[in-house]
Structure formats: C-alpha cells, structure tokens
Amino acid sequence: xxxxxxxxxxxxxxxxxxxxxxxxxxxxxxxxxxxxxxxxxxxxxxxxxxxxxxxxxxxxxxxxxxxxxxxxxxxxxxxxxxxxxxxxxxxxxxxxxxxxxxxxxxxxxxxxxxxxxxxxxxxxxxxxxxxxxxxxxxxxxxxxxxxxxxxxxxxxxxxxxxxxxxxxxxxxxxxxxxxxxxxxxxxxxxxxxxxxxxxxxxxxxxxxxxxxxxxxxxxxxxxxxxxxxxxxxxxxxxxxxxxxxxxxxxxxxxxxxxxxxxxxxxxxxxxxxxxxxxxxxxxxxxxxxxxxxxxxxxxxxxxxxxxxxxxxxxxxxxxxxxxxxxxxxxxxxxxxxxxxxxxxxxxxxxxxxxxxxxxxxxxxxxxxxxxxxxxxxxxxxxxxxxxxxxxxxxxxxxxxxxxxxxxxxxxxxxxxxxxxxxxxxxxxxxxxxxxxxxxxxxxxxxxxxxxxxxxxxxxxxxxxxxxxxxxxxxxxxxxxxxxxxxxxxxxxxxxxxxxxxxxxxxxxxxxxxxxxxxxxxxxxxx
Numbered sequence: 001x002x003x004x005x006x007x008x009x010x011x012x013x014x015x016x017x018x019x020x021x022x023x024x025x026x027x028x029x030x031x032x033x034x035x036x037x038x039x040x041x042x043x044x045x046x047x048x049x050x051x052x053x054x055x056x057x058x059x060x061x062x063x064x065x066x067x068x069x070x071x072x073x074x075x076x077x078x079x080x081x082x083x084x085x086x087x088x089x090x091x092x093x094x095x096x097x098x099x100x101x102x103x104x105x106x107x108x109x110x111x112x113x114x115x116x117x118x119x120x121x122x123x124x125x126x127x128x129x130x131x132x133x134x135x136x137x138x139x140x141x142x143x144x145x146x147x148x149x150x151x152x153x154x155x156x157x158x159x160x161x162x163x164x165x166x167x168x169x170x171x172x173x174x175x176x177x178x179x180x181x182x183x184x185x186x187x188x189x190x191x192x193x194x195x196x197x198x199x200x201x202x203x204x205x206x207x208x209x210x211x212x213x214x215x216x217x218x219x220x221x222x223x224x225x226x227x228x229x230x231x232x233x234x235x236x237x238x239x240x241x242x243x244x245x246x247x248x249x250x251x252x253x254x255x256x257x258x259x260x261x262x263x264x265x266x267x268x269x270x271x272x273x274x275x276x277x278x279x280x281x282x283x284x285x286x287x288x289x290x291x292x293x294x295x296x297x298x299x300x301x302x303x304x305x306x307x308x309x310x311x312x313x314x315x316x317x318x319x320x321x322x323x324x325x326x327x328x329x330x331x332x333x334x335x336x337x338x339x340x341x342x343x344x345x346x347x348x349x350x351x352x353x354x355x356x357x358x359x360x361x362x363x364x365x366x367x368x369x370x371x372x373x374x375x376x377x378x379x380x381x382x383x384x385x386x387x388x389x390x391x392x393x394x395x396x397x398x399x400x401x402x403x404x405x406x407x408x409x410x411x412x413x414x415x416x417x418x419x420x421x422x423x424x425x426x427x428x429x430x431x432x433x434x435x436x437x438x439x440x441x442x443x444x445x446x447x448x449x450x451x452x453x454x455x456x457x458x459x460x461x462x463x464x465x466x467x468x469x470x471x472x473x474x475x476x477x478x479x480x481x482x483x484x485x486x487x488x489x490x491x492x493x494x495x496x497x498x499x500x501x502x503x504x505x506x507x508x509x510x511x512x513x514x515x516x517x518x519x520x521x522x523x524x525x526x
Contacts, residue, residue: 167522188517279436311351359467361398416473
C-alpha cells in the first residue's frame with residue numbers, strides 16, 4: 001500500500017516536469033526578446049543621432065561657404081538652408097577675441113572683437129557651430145575644429161578675415177537670410193588698422209590673441225597647428241585660448257658679462273675660437289706644391305675649461321672626455337678635436353645666462369697630437385708669407401692661470417676678464433698676445449664688418465675672454481705692469497650666445513597685424 005502511493009507521486013512529478021520546462025523556456029524567450037528590443041532601440045537611437053550630427057556638420061560647412069561669399073565677394077546676400085534638420089538653430093553672442101600688442105613700457109595697443117555664432121543642437125545634445133569663419137563641434141568630451149577660420153601667419157604678418165554674425169534667431173529653422181553690413185564692416189576694419197598702426201606700438205615686442213569661446217579648446221588646437229613658433233595657453237577657468245608671439249628683436253636683456261631672456265626661451269652657446277698658447281721653433285720651409293716659402297713653427301695650447309650657468313643650473317658639456325684629469329677631459333683648447341663646441345638648453349624667463357672659463361698652464365704636451373693650422377700670415381722684407389703651425393694639445397695641466405666666476409650680485413671672481421658685446425658695437429682692438437694666435441677679426445669672420453663693428457642678429461651676443469691674467473679689466477690693456485707683454489688681449493676664448501624665445505616668429509620691423517571685420521546680419525527667411 002505504501003509502496004503504491006510512493007509510485008503514484010513519482011509519476012505525477014514526472015508528468016509535470018515537461019510543462020514546467022516549457023513555461024520556463026517561454027519566460028526566458030520573452031525576457032531575451034525584451035532585452036533585444038531595448039538594446040536595439042538604443043542602438044537605433046544612437047545611429048539616428050550620429051547621422052543627424054553628420055548631416056548638421058555637412059549643413060554647417062555649406063553655411064561656411066555661403067557666408068564666405070557674403071563676407072568676401074560682391075554677392076553680399078545669401079540664403080542659408082537648414083531644411084532636413086530636426087534640432088534647434090540659434091544665433092548666439094558669447095564669443096570674443098582680444099588682440100594686444102606691446103612695445104616696451106609703452107601703453108599697449110588693444111582691441112576687443114566680439115563675434116557671434118550660428119549653433120545647431122541635435123537630439124543627442126552635440127552642438128555644431130559656425131563661428132568667426134570656422135566650423136566647430138562641441139560634445140561632452142570637449143570641442144573640435146571641423147574647418148579652420150581664415151587666419152594665417154605668413155612673412156611676418158598676421159592676417160585675420162573675421163566674420164561676425166549677428167541676429168535674433170532661435171528654434172526650428174528651415175532657412176536663414178544672411179546679408180553683409182558693408183558700412184559697419186568698413187568702420188570696424190578702419191578702427192583696427194588705426195589701433196595697430198599707432199607709433200607707440202611699433203615696432204612691437206610681442207602680440208597676444210586671446211579667444212573666449214565655448215569652443216576655446218578647439219581654438220587652442222588651431223593656434224598650435226597653424227603658428228609653429230607661437231606660445232599657446234589654455235585657461236579652463238576662464239574658457240580662453242591664448243596665442244602669444246614674441247618678436248625676435250626683443251629676446252634678451254644684457255649686462256656687462258651676462259644676459260637673461262625676457263620670456264621662456266632656448267639658448268645656444270657656441271665656441272667660435274680659443275687662442276691661449278705659446279709658440280716656438282719657427283723656421284723657413286719650402287712648399288713644393290705651391291712653390292712658395294712658408295714660415296713653420298710649433299704651437300702649444302694651454303687647456304681651457306668652460307661652464308654654462310642658466311639660472312641655478314650649471315653645465316660643463318664640452319671636451320672629448322679623454323685624459324688623466326678632469327681638466328684635460330674637459331679641455332676645449334684642443335686642436336685635434338676641432339672647434340665644434342655647441343650647447344643648447346631651455347631657459348626660464350628672467351634666469352641669468354653666463355659662461356665662465358678657467359685656464360691652466362701647460363704641464364706637458366702630447367707630442368703625438370699635432371694638427372696643422374693655417375690661419376695667419378708673416379711679413380718679412382715687405383712680402384707676406386703663410387704661417388703654418390703644428391698645433392699640439394696638453395695632456396697634463398699646470399697651475400691655474402685665471403678662473404672666471406660670474407655672479408649676478410657682482411661678487412664673482414675675475415668678472416672683468418669677460419666682456420659681453422652686442423650687435424652694432426665696435427670690436428675692441430685687443431689684438432693677440434703672440435704671433436701664433438689669431439686676431440679677433442679672424443675668429444669672428446663675417447660677424448665683424450670691415451670697419452670693425454659686430455654684425456649680429458638681434459638675438460645674438462659675443463663674449464670675449466682674457467684667461468691668462470687673473471683679475472684683469474679692459475683698462476689694463478697696453479699696461480705691461482699688469483699682465484706682461486701682450487696681455488690682456490681678450491682673444492683667449494670667443495663665445496657666441498644665441499637666444500630664441502619660444503613663440504618668436506619675426507623681426508619686429510617686419511611684423512604686422514591685419515584684421516578685417518565683416519559684419520553679417522542673420523534673419524529668418526520669409
């Protein structure tokens with residue numbers, strides 16, 4: 001009896017199992033179908049929104065083309081077609097550009113230029129806009145430029161064909177009417193020319209363009225890609241992008257033996273020549289190739305080390321790294337290594353730049369290091385002959401002759417042993433202490449005119465050094481009681497410093513700003 005009841009219950013359970021499975025299966029199918037419908041609906045919506053934005057981008061590029069015709073051609077009116085767009089279109093007035101030109105301590109020349117935008121906002125809240133001659137897009141991730149405004153830098157001139165749209169338009173729009181206000185355009189353009197041509201601002205030291213816009217980050221990207229040497233600054237707090245250009249004539253402020261950059265810059269230090277040596281063993285020899293007699297001799301070069309100070313940092317980048325001591329490893333008065341010493345580093349605005357030098361007596365000479373040098377001439381009985389020197393490097397230094405330490409507070413060491421010269425200055429006729437040494441004109445070459453003046457770029461400076469007599473000044477020249485015969489001669493080392501400020505784009509006398517304003521009025525089309 002009990003066994004039959006148990007079997008009956010088991011059979012009923014087995015009969016219900018297929019039914020429950022079917023019900024569960026139908027439930028899963030229903031849930032899956034609902035999920036597919038929900039996901040599919042979202043995907044369709046996303047695709048529809050993406051297509052809508054692409055259509056809006058195409059429409060706004062067409063608007064850009066039509067407004068260019070209105071602004072820059074004889075066709076001063078045009079219809080803007082927005083048909084087929086489902087979003088809202090609005091003319092806004094929240095953009096402006098401030099252009100500031102500075103010349104020294106004079107009052108800056110400044111113009112603030114307002115510009116409107118035609119904005120289209122779709123269902124997905126992305127905005128596509130025409131503003132100031134360019135097409136832009138704003139999303140949750142920021143802003144991008146779709147086509148650039150008509151601004152360019154070429155041959156020292158900034159040209160900006162500005163288009164300012166005005167009007168009271170908003171909502172679902174099919175067509176807009178654009179017309180140029182020629183009178184207002186001419187008046188604004190003339191005002192800008194007068195501002196930037198004022199005498200107090202020419203030649204300028206620098207110019208800054210600051211754009212305040214909902215698309216400020218895209219404007220910053222535009223500045224970065226269209227002006228190679230401009231300095232671009234993004235201010236998220238004020239929603240601005242700024243472009244600053246520095247004119248190459250305003251790069252540095254100089255002192256007697258050091259200088260500093262007015263803006264962040266890169267500085268290049270190059271050794272033009274070193275001449276601290278002794279000569280011996282001169283004799284006459286015949287050059288069988290040329291048939292000419294020559295004066296031959298031996299030249300022994302005293303070791304020179306140089307350090308470059310930029311702000312609080314000191315660099316000692318030169319020398320071939322070969323030698324028994326640090327002095328020899330950093331020796332730049334080495335005829336076997338050539339005069340190819342060059343160093344470039346970034347400098348922060350206001351940091352002092354100086355080049356210090358130390359020279360040592362010759363301890364011993366590397367007799368296997370001879371390098372032939374032909375650079376001066378010998379006069380004898382009214383005739384001129386070539387000097388040919390077998391030039392040798394030092395392999396062991398002797399005692400220190402002079403150590404120059406430049407300090408901005410005037411508490412350096414032998415600071416009078418280095419003199420800074422700028423473009424247009426007369427090159428002092430310091431000469432050379434010995435016959436085997438080059439003169440200043442031979443070292444400077446084309447950088448010195450036939451009349452004895454420096455011919456340098458505005459951002460270049462020359463440093464000349466006296467390294468064989470400590471605590472010398474230019475007043476000691478021709479004073480044998482100070483340093484002995486021939487010294488100080490200030491040709492022991494000659495260094496060229498070039499400063500290129502970040503954002504430097506042109507010589508100041510060549511720089512111009514041309515802003516042309518085109519006022520375009522926007523109305524709903526009938």
